Amino acid sequence: MTEETNPTPNPETESAAKPAKAKKEKPPALEDKPFTEFIEQDYLPALKKAFAQQGIEDIDVAFTKEKIQMAGLSQMAACWQVMGGFAKGQRQFNIYFPDEDINKQKxxxxxxxxxxxxxxxxFxxxxxxxxxxxxxxxxxxxxxxxKWLAWN
Known part of the structure; x- marks a missing residue:
C-alpha cells in the first residue's frame, strides 16, 4: 500500500516566489516642516484648539518677528515670537524662538x-x-x- 503524502510547504521557496512587499515610507513629521510653516499651520491652530478645550474662546495668537519688549533685552536682535492674549486682553504671554527652531532654545x-x-x-x-x-x-x-486656566 502506498501512502499519499502531501508535500509540506517550504517557507523559503514560497517567499522567494512572492514579490517582497514594498515598505511604506513614513510621511515626514509635522515638526520637520520649515519653522515658520510649522508654527503658522500646525502650532497656532492646535494651541487655539487646546484653549477651546479649556473653555477659553477669546484667545488671540499671533506669530511675529520682533525685538523682545523687555527692559535690558531690547538691544538683542529680533526673534520669532508667538504672542497670545485672552480674558479680554487681561492676560498675555509670549513664547520666544531666538534660533528659529522648535528643538533649540525657547x-x-x-x-x-x-x-x-x-x-x-x-521654556x-x-x-x-x-x-x-x-x-x-x-x-x-x-x-x-x-492659575490662569484653572484653579488647582
Whole structure:
C-alpha cells in the first residue's frame, strides 16, 4: 500500500516566489516642516484648539518677528515670537524662538492687566525632541501654573 503524502510547504521557496512587499515610507513629521510653516499651520491652530478645550474662546495668537519688549533685552536682535492674549486682553504671554527652531532654545514670559512682562524664563529646556503635542502641552501647563486656566 502506498501512502499519499502531501508535500509540506517550504517557507523559503514560497517567499522567494512572492514579490517582497514594498515598505511604506513614513510621511515626514509635522515638526520637520520649515519653522515658520510649522508654527503658522500646525502650532497656532492646535494651541487655539487646546484653549477651546479649556473653555477659553477669546484667545488671540499671533506669530511675529520682533525685538523682545523687555527692559535690558531690547538691544538683542529680533526673534520669532508667538504672542497670545485672552480674558479680554487681561492676560498675555509670549513664547520666544531666538534660533528659529522648535528643538533649540525657547523662552517664555507672561503678564496680566496690560503690564509689560518683567521676566523671561527658559521654556522646555529638558526636551530633546519637541513635538507639536509637547509644545501645546507645555504652553497650556505653563499658563495653568499661573492659575490662569484653572484653579488647582
Amino acid at each position: 523662552a517664555f514670559s507672561c503678564a496680566a492687566k496690560g503690564v509689560k512682562p518683567s521676566t523671561i524664563e527658559s 522646555m529646556i529638558d526636551e530633546r525632541k519637541v513635538t507639536l503635542d509637547l509644545l501645546v502641552f507645555y504652553t497650556i501647563q505653563r499658563l495653568n501654573a499661573q
